Amino acid sequence: MAIRSFFLFILFFSSSLSPVFSLYEDQVGLMDWHQQYIGKVKQAVFSSQRAGRKRVVVSTEENVIASLDLRHGEIFWRHLLGADDVIDGIDIGLGKYVITLSSGGSILRSWNLPDGQMVWESSLQGPKHSKSFLLVPTNLKFDKDNVLVVFSNGRLHAISCIDGEVLWKKDFEAESFEVQQVILPPGSDLIHVVGFAALSQFEMYQINAKNGELLKHESASFSSGFSGQVSLVSTETVVALDSTGSILLTISFQDGKISSQQTPISNLVEDSLGPAVIIPSSVSGIFAIKTDAVPIFIRVIGKGNLEVVEKTTHEIAVSDALSISEDQQAFALIQHASSEIHLTVKLAHDWDGNLLKESVKMDRQRGLVHKVFINNYIRTDRSYGFRVLIVMEDHSLLLLQQGEIVWSREDGLASIIDVTTSELPVERDGVSVAKVEHNLFEWLKGHMLKLKGTLMLASPEDMAAIQSMRLKSSEKSKMTRDHNGFRKLLIVLTRAGKLFALHTGDGRIVWSYLLRSLHKSEACQSPIGLNLYQWQVPHHHAMDENPSVLVVSRCGPSSDTSGVLSFVDTYTGKELSSLSLDHAVVQVIPLPYTDSTEQRLHLLIDADKHAHLYPKTSGALSIFKREFSNIYWYSVEDQNGIIKGHALKCKCTGEVADEFCFDTRDLWSVVFPSESEKTIATVTRKLNEVVHTQAKVVADQDVMYKYISRNLLFVATVAPKGSGEIGSVTPEESWLVAYLIDTVTGLILHRVTHHGSQGPVHAVFSENWVVYHYFNLRAHRYEMSVIEIYDQSRADNKDVWKLVLGKHNLTSPISLFSRPEVITKSQSYFFTHSLKAIAVTSTAKGITSKQLLLGTIGDQVLALDKRFLDPRRTVNPTQLEKEEGIIPLTESLPIIPQSYVTHALRVEGLRGIITVPAKLESTTLVFAHGVDLFFTQLAPSRTYDSLTEDFSYALLLITIVALVAAIFVTWRLSERKELQEKWR
């Protein structure tokens, strides 16, 4: 298919100004795919509307509110709130509005349930920070308005459900008052606010729901104090734990009088050991505590008599209560058995009887059940049926009904931490030719259809057939390596500690694996995944091995907790091995060396600045010893504003002999003055980047040599005052300094100050240039700058002979004191949008010109040709420069809508853009991830080395046939003519 010859000159021909990436609308979905996710569900509310489609409204940890189809799990609508706008509560008001409380209870919004249009928004202020509660009473009315009750920031609000107007508010200003529950007994006009004050005081306020008037205030003191949350067991009783976690306090405030009863946990459970915590639940009459990870369910009988109803050793998840009739509440309980989960639905007042008991087979890779939400429906025989929505450990969302999984959503993919790629297996013999022959007719038919399409002869049905044929092309989703390198596996690590392999052809999940090493355990309390590295990429002499990836994780949020390594096979998705390290992992340095089985050497730096070599094999060690003195790295200390360079010193001098552990030494350090500069961004070149030419021929036959060094580091610092948000600082007191630092010698090669500018800085480093995006406060616009760095010491090497024999920088000694002769060129341009991410295209051999990929604030990805960021642009380029492809200088960078690689789609919550070279030089694969995923193929200089997808083979065939026919016809004609000649 690909005509594998590099028509280099086409590169120059293609240097017209028209957008290089452009797509016809019917090409959407041919090379790209887009997947929408929502993230781990925090709260779910079922819409109780009788008519219309059944929906469930969810809020997630990615700050998404979404309305999902209860039948299929598809998204009806979805909104991603700001990063700081964490959702505290959601509910449905009047059956048609979704009410959300967010930003620590300070923003209340109402959304139209059918289409997701925001109806109103209210800002709720208050005297102090507190817990927030959102209550939507069904029958509380105020002048015909339905009322919402919101407690947030130490203030109780009653808000109209129709327009968001605050009807009344009441402050709880008492200094130490901490609200624990806001209770609305059904059918009354009272609101109970209960909480603790001064650690040992229990307070109860009774408020008139009509006008916010304080009716009663009672308090009682408990000398033993309180700990943790309270659980509401009825509208007038709460259960709390004392400060030691060993005594249960049952506090009731019937008729405004507080009475209490204390029950030591040891009275209820004989062998209880550690302090208990209350698991929040809303089932009346029952609450749950957890001691030593054992959940215990306790029933409250009468006035404060407690009774253990169940003690279980299994992992268990409980739903909130669902009222199914006037006086009946049901709740769901999920217990784990080895490969199944048991779902039971019980009535609140009847623990022993089950309304429903079902077992569902569950994929082990989904882990434990984290959350359960229950909903009921009325069956045709008028009995109650239940469906439950469960959130699993891997953040996936499943709907269970009648003992089956109705649908599932892989919402773990909304929070990707790191991405790497893996090749697919090579196609083995055995794919028969017969299959191709069988398809020949189909193939011809398809091309005839296509021809009809181009000749505008196709009927609408034909058009639909053409479109579906193009989209369903089985070629792109095969499970084998292709000649052009378009088919790969994207290996992604999610925040839930699960690895997914996605096929680049259609985005389907090939395998998924919940990392065992990221499970909570005694030794590892809160494991978090950090990074993914390519561990083994077999190509030469280890062809039979499967490629594998290395997952680096650590046991806690701080950087000095011990690390865990896991090795996962990328073909099968099985964990090959895992290592619990006895040291921390602060930095991981993949070295450019591989051992005899193609395992890449990695250097792990721990908190004590020891370097540990992996894999721990003698082969790796001997390779490492050979390159011992050539290994340098750097570290950035953000807090102190120091960048340090390191090298290896000797073997560890610890008590335990470990030949894979090495001491390190500091080589150099760059200290930024803390009163004037604060580091906000550091960027280096990609490790695997390929540079094709070192020299650049400029217009007047001159040659400029790129200063290409893998050890260049771009650092951006801002004035400490200006490190905040836009608008917090004046142009006079803000500046941005950009540095280029050599990480081996610590030499600052270039330094430039942008006065009146501030961050955030997004930068990308490639070849000999760096492009960075920042905010210019004086113009109040975003700006992008480019710095290109050239090697001046080789500038005299003008012709081939001098290039071979002349000076080059290989022989010059590398030292801090020998300054390389470099010159830099830079230029700045305005850019319209804020950025979220920036990347550059990378191709297999680095010949194809580059494009910058800008993830804009609108969650789109814009491709911008690097030629727009060329410091040699001038306002009036000369004829020679124009021929070279230099674009006249403009004040701002153009935004051409056709060059949005995401076309009319949004990659909601965009966080990162990854580019991977395909084998075909012209093409690069682009993967953008955020809450959504988007993948496409890009050809920054058009596909000059292969026929495009819309190439008409049929037209070619017809031409050939026509030519052959013409030959015969002309031959006949000539023969006849010859005959006539002879008769004459």
Place this chain on the structure above:
Amino acid sequence: MAAVTPLLLLLLLSSAPSFSSGSRNAYNINGRVKIPQGLGLGTKGYALPGRMSNVKVLLNGGQNITFLRPDGYFSFHNIPAGTHLIEVSAIGYFFSPVRVDVSARNPGKVQAALTENRKGLSELVLEPLREEQYYEIREPFSIMSLLKSPMGLMVGFMLAVAFLMPKLVENMDPEEMRRAQEEMRSQGVPSLSSLLPGGARN
């Protein structure tokens, strides 16, 4: 809804960064996004379902994000005094970012300007500068484009050779023609006819 709209309008039109009743240093920014109907109707290629509900308004590069009410109004709450940047993200439209000055000295004064063309705004009403067309328009099929394609040119050349060459040959002097033919025969240069089946008869 109807009851509150006039009230809202009054509030918004009177002061668009308006002073809020909250704490001393926090202000509200109220504004409106207006997408002209005529502009929207021209878009044929892609439909935008729920167009208004997918519009986001972002303050200072995503520090605060808000959405539009059905009538296009939006507001940011508790914004400190200073110079801020408002961006509108709407698929299919290009909006210029807007510089908004919230001043502590004279609250309620509107200070807004489009940063793209430095046009001042008397009211915070944001309109798209232009529509964005993300797809190339397919050229309708024409004979010319077919003829211009490499294959078309090839066929054209063939036809030209097949029908014009004999004409040229006809116009030649018969004497010269014969001489040339004889020359050709004597040299044994394979002619087209000799290559083809039946050519062996000669």
